Amino acid sequence: xxxxxxxxxxxxxxxxxxxxxxxxxxxxxxxxxxxxxxxxxxxxxxxxxxxxxxxxxxxxxxxxxxxxxxxxxxxxxxxxxxxxxxxxxxxxxxxxxxxxxxxxxxxxxxxxxxxxxxxxxxxxxxxxxxxxxxxxxxxxxxxxxxxxxxxxxxxxxxxxxxxxxxxxxxxxxxxxxxxxxxxxxxxxxxxxxxxxxxxxxxxxxxxxxxxxxxxx
Numbered sequence: 001x002x003x004x005x006x007x008x009x010x011x012x013x014x015x016x017x018x019x020x021x022x023x024x025x026x027x028x029x030x031x032x033x034x035x036x037x038x039x040x041x042x043x044x045x046x047x048x049x050x051x052x053x054x055x056x057x058x059x060x061x062x063x064x065x066x067x068x069x070x071x072x073x074x075x076x077x078x079x080x081x082x083x084x085x086x087x088x089x090x091x092x093x094x095x096x097x098x099x100x101x102x103x104x105x106x107x108x109x110x111x112x113x114x115x116x117x118x119x120x121x122x123x124x125x126x127x128x129x130x131x132x133x134x135x136x137x138x139x140x141x142x143x144x145x146x147x148x149x150x151x152x153x154x155x156x157x158x159x160x161x162x163x164x165x166x167x168x169x170x171x172x173x174x175x176x177x178x179x180x181x182x183x184x185x186x187x188x189x190x191x192x193x194x195x196x197x198x199x200x201x202x203x204x205x206x207x208x209x210x211x212x213x214x215x216x
Contacts, residue, residue, distance in 0.1 A: 003091035029152040041195030053131040056118040080120030102212035113169040134169030144177040
């Protein structure tokens, strides 16, 4: 089963079992974010901003230094508490050998603290870089930053029992990135870009592999 099918199955399961008030809250928040026009991500042709972020082991990782070795696939996820993100991360792990065979490396970024990123990496048995942007500087630079509306914060806290302050490292834990994936060429230009305010929909990693193989 590929990522698109797995996400559809997870979404249908959620919709079949969640209370209507929860469904209404999530739907309203997603609609509001889409209509706001914010957090639409970088576009193809733009230069990818450099960054230096800690990985799950606490070591500093530089985008531009990694680009000296080949293209980088950069994916932003909400956190290890998000089931859709875990499905996406596992799907990227599954195609990692194909990405590497195409000459690319893979990095994943979330606003989680390094300890939470380490837990995510271990839980999903990931062998690529999992980075922590707990100040949101990179998430903002890639135009993916948004803040959850109050009604959705209450839903997360009261219905899902999710307290993002346990995962994220800033004084604004209820801010997140819109899930987004970018392929960045060695000239630092974005050559493939995908972001979606509907967090249950993601670019299929198989499409990223196909793109890389067709643009060597």
